[in-house]
Amino acid sequence: MAWNTDRTKALLLGAATEEFSEKGLAGARVDRIAAAAGVNKERIYQYFGKKDDLFDAVLAAELARVMTEVPIEGHGAADFGDYAGRLFDRHTTDGALPRLLFWEGLERGRNTVDRAARADHCAIKVDQVMKVLPGVDRTDAADLVITVVTLCDGWTVLPQLDALLAGDAPDRADRRRAFIVRTATLLAEALLGESQGPAIAAGA
Incomplete structure (x- = not known):
């Protein structure tokens, strides 16, 4: 056979x-x-x-899978907040990628393998944010992505800290999701406001 x-x-x-x-x-x-x-x-x-090469293959496959399953799309702060909620849902269902990235950071630090491809992957995510939040510059868009990724990944890799700080009520995951969505939305609104401020001032 x-x-x-x-x-x-x-x-x-x-x-x-x-x-x-x-x-x-x-x-x-x-x-x-x-x-x-x-x-x-x-x-x-x-x-x-x-x-090591097998680890790289696993991480590349998970990154591609999550990027495909949880795109950053739409228009405006509320849609960016929706992305944060969907990413949280994805990691709640399957926390493999946050844990893999956690281990990579601990064991390799900044020494990522296939750095060019990974950089391209990250650049696409930043581009998506800039389309959803027009006017926000690249540096702020990148900070926004890493902030949301950190918030969502932390749910998976820091369960003990979450339990110590917030307890283990039955609705804990729902409350955490709502808080992350609200945080992402407010940050996006603030950045949009800052980016539109100069234009508004110039028009005045």
């Missing part, structure tokens, strides 16, 4: 995503990934190379 390469890669990426998001790069084990995927670990080296 012919070997299904695509299926094998998908099984390995799925198992590796779970392993890396739970254990980090240093703590993950290739043999556990292979066992979870039901595949000989030699296939990992054949398809992805060493463990």
Whole structure:
């Protein structure tokens, strides 16, 4: 029977995503990934190379998936707030990407692999914000993205701090989502106001 390469890669990426998001790069084990995927670990080296390369493949796949599933779209501050809510929902349903980015930051710092491609990915997100919030400059748009990403990722990677500060009421996730949406909307409104201020002044 012919070997299904695509299926094998998908099984390995799925198992590796779970392993890396739970254990980090240093703590993950290739043999556990292979066992979870039901595949000989030699296939990992054949398809992805060493463990670091497999981590990079997992992170790239998750970044692309989340970017596709949660685009920044619409027009105005309320739509940007909606994006923040959708990103929070995505991370509440599947927190793999926040944890992967957390581990990458702890274990690699600024030394990201495939930096050019990652930079292009981030530039697209900033471009999307500038379309939703016309007039906001690139630096402010970038700060807005990283602020929302940090708020949403923090829900996944800092559950203990959230519980200590805010408790564990049944509606806690809903309240946190609402707060993030409100924060994102207010920040977007403030930046829009600042960008329109000079134009209004000039018209006066």
